[in-house]
Amino acid sequence: MLLRNNPMDMPTRKTISRRAALRSLGTTGAAIAVLGNRSGAAAEAAPSRGRQTAPSGADARELLEERVRQAPLIDTHEHLFEEKERLDGSVNQRIPCDDWSLLFNHYLNSDLVTCGMPKTDIDRFFSPGVDPAGKWRLLAPHWPAVKNTGYAQAVRISIRELYGVDELSETSVGRVQSGYERMRRPGFYRRILQERAGIESCQVNSLTGEPFKKSDMPAFLMQDLSIVGMFSGPQIQKYAAGTGIEVRSLGDWHRVIEWWFEQYGRYAVAVKSQHAYSRDIDYARVPAEEAEPVFQKVLRKDRVSREERKLLEDHLFWYSVDQATAHGLPVKLHTGYYAGQDGMPLSRLRFNAGSAAELCRLSPGTKFVFMHICYPYYEELLAVAKHWTNAHVDMCWSWIINPVAAKEYLKKHIVTAPINKLLPFGADYMFVEPVLGHAIMARRGVAQALAELVEERWLQLDDALDLVDRMLHGNARAIFQLDRKTEALRRASWARGLPGDRGSGPG
Numbered sequence: 001m002l003l004r005n006n007p008m009d010m011p012t013r014k015t016i017s018r019r020a021a022l023r024s025l026g027t028t029g030a031a032i033a034v035l036g037n038r039s040g041a042a043a044e045a046a047p048s049r050g051r052q053t054a055p056s057g058a059d060a061r062e063l064l065e066e067r068v069r070q071a072p073l074i075d076t077h078e079h080l081f082e083e084k085e086r087l088d089g090s091v092n093q094r095i096p097c098d099d100w101s102l103l104f105n106h107y108l109n110s111d112l113v114t115c116g117m118p119k120t121d122i123d124r125f126f127s128p129g130v131d132p133a134g135k136w137r138l139l140a141p142h143w144p145a146v147k148n149t150g151y152a153q154a155v156r157i158s159i160r161e162l163y164g165v166d167e168l169s170e171t172s173v174g175r176v177q178s179g180y181e182r183m184r185r186p187g188f189y190r191r192i193l194q195e196r197a198g199i200e201s202c203q204v205n206s207l208t209g210e211p212f213k214k215s216d217m218p219a220f221l222m223q224d225l226s227i228v229g230m231f232s233g234p235q236i237q238k239y240a241a242g243t244g245i246e247v248r249s250l251g252d253w254h255r256v257i258e259w260w261f262e263q264y265g266r267y268a269v270a271v272k273s274q275h276a277y278s279r280d281i282d283y284a285r286v287p288a289e290e291a292e293p294v295f296q297k298v299l300r301k302d303r304v305s306r307e308e309r310k311l312l313e314d315h316l317f318w319y320s321v322d323q324a325t326a327h328g329l330p331v332k333l334h335t336g337y338y339a340g341q342d343g344m345p346l347s348r349l350r351f352n353a354g355s356a357a358e359l360c361r362l363s364p365g366t367k368f369v370f371m372h373i374c375y376p377y378y379e380e381l382l383a384v385a386k387h388w389t390n391a392h393v394d395m396c397w398s399w400i401i402n403p404v405a406a407k408e409y410l411k412k413h414i415v416t417a418p419i420n421k422l423l424p425f426g427a428d429y430m431f432v433e434p435v436l437g438h439a440i441m442a443r444r445g446v447a448q449a450l451a452e453l454v455e456e457r458w459l460q461l462d463d464a465l466d467l468v469d470r471m472l473h474g475n476a477r478a479i480f481q482l483d484r485k486t487e488a489l490r491r492a493s494w495a496r497g498l499p500g501d502r503g504s505g506p507g
């Protein structure tokens with residue numbers, strides 16, 4: 001109950017020094033200690049804080065930083081492999097090597113490509129057969145060009161925090177590699193995510209093929225149900241196998257979709273689609289009669305025109321989303337910026353926010369979560385969040401795409417749209433190590449946004465302090481009903497007998 005001793009309950013700073021007040025907050029590991037004791041709700045249970053008379057700007061900043069450091073963080077978007085998959089290399093097509101360069105593989109590799117690193121050097125950098133010094137020689141000519149991007153900053157912070165190395169160099173890469181090996185051992189997911197990053201739980205959109213992943217840590221690595229293959233393609237083999245349903249009509253396919261929600265709706269934390277990588281999210285409500293002939297063509301593997309494909313996708317998108325809504329599941333949709341390089345149709349992404357507004361209009365009962373602040377069109381998405389009751393914004397990935405823009409978005413959201421519709425963090429990684437760097441950047445950005453709003457007098461310090469717990473974990477617990485999910489996941493058939501997955505969250 002560290003948070004009960006906080007300076008907000010104390011007399012004004014006239015009678016107590018800032019340093020003393022901060023000391024009473026405990027160490028920077030307070031949030032982690034709270035999580036470690038499995039009392040992550042402690043922050044919420046803290047007594048209502050007394051009013052604070054205006055301290056100086058530096059004092060306010062320090063108070064906010066400390067409050068943000070202490071608050072348990074809920075991570076609403078990851079693509080993390082299971083820990084055992086990382087350790088035994090069973091998903092090796094996505095894990096090209098098992099050394100320190102892996103931290104660069106998702107997303108910093110894209111900055112390396114676009115700064116001009118030759119493909120042959122990239123391939124060698126991520127290959128298993130090159131020693132640390134050899135990898136450094138490949139990286140060194142390009143490192144100065146990328147080392148300050150958000151993608152690189154997350155990696156550098158992780159390398160510093162996990163391996164104790166401040167600066168990559170010919171002489172330090174050996175220590176980075178031995179640090180990598182020391183860390184990458186059974187239990188490292190909890191050590192990094194929970195103990196170091198202060199993360200209470202994650203929400204994973206698995207990329208290893210299954211629409212719903214039965215995690216070994218079900219209440220800690222909570223999972224999204226992937227719906228993209230229900231309407232894109234659709235991926236009949238993948239989704240129908242195991243359901244016992246033979247798909248000969250659109251009606252059969254509807255039953256397959258329903259099967260997934262009946263089986264996993266209670267365990268999934270949300271549904272997720274990254275379909276915006278293929279087209280705009282402008283899904284119209286198309287009746288089954290219009291979609292059926294196209295679906296028959298797909299079954300016969302006949303050629304389907306672009307217009308026909310859109311018609312079928314639109315129909316099935318809403319069939320899946322209506323199922324999600326009926327099962328109380330929020331609908332997470334990718335918007336904005338593309339991962340990778342040399343392929344983003346920016347002119348199309350400009351329409352994402354407008355299409356998001358139309359989705360909100362078409363289904364007022366659906367809780368939409370628009371991901372990645374629709375970067376770079378975040379001002380437009382903020383207008384959607386302000387106007388539509390059912391629109392929520394997830395800042396996942398944004399702190400490393402453009403940390404300054406993410407901070408700007410957060411400042412603007414706080415003074416524009418209701419705060420209960422904001423999810424401030426998801427690291428969006430396949431590999432666990434850089435999640436720590438991203439989480440540290442997000443906490444820094446949240447504290448900065450609040451402090452700047454206080455300094456600019458758009459926010460009172462008391463109100464800024466009150467926002468911290470709400471943003472860092474309160475909103476996610478409410479939007480995704482995490483108490484209920486945690487209970488269901490602890491009782492899940494595949495979770496019985498798993499060692500010690502009790503999550504760290506409430507309930």
Ligand SMILES: [Zn+2]
Pocket residue numbers: 077078079205428
């Ligand atoms: Zn993602």
